[in-house]
Amino acid sequence: MSSLTNIFRRANWDTLGSMASLLCLIHCVLTPIVLTLSPTLATLLPGSRTTHQVLIFFVVSSGLLAFHVE
Numbered sequence: 001m002s003s004l005t006n007i008f009r010r011a012n013w014d015t016l017g018s019m020a021s022l023l024c025l026i027h028c029v030l031t032p033i034v035l036t037l038s039p040t041l042a043t044l045l046p047g048s049r050t051t052h053q054v055l056i057f058f059v060v061s062s063g064l065l066a067f068h069v070e
Contacts, residue, residue: 034041045051
């Protein structure tokens with residue numbers, strides 16, 4: 001019975017590893033494309049003061065979460 005349990009545990013980790021690898025592949029392919037198109041995409045954003053304040057809020061918030069040390 002324990003060998004059957006080990007097989008299921010290994011299959012779950014293998015699936016998780018495969019999904020992580022797939023996400024990494026998608027990220028590595030899309031990042032250069034998005035960075036290349038970012039000047040063009042920036043022209044689509046509204047240029048108002050409110051837009052910049054909202055973007056700054058999200059950038060600072062995500063930065064604080066990323067650098068949060070316990």
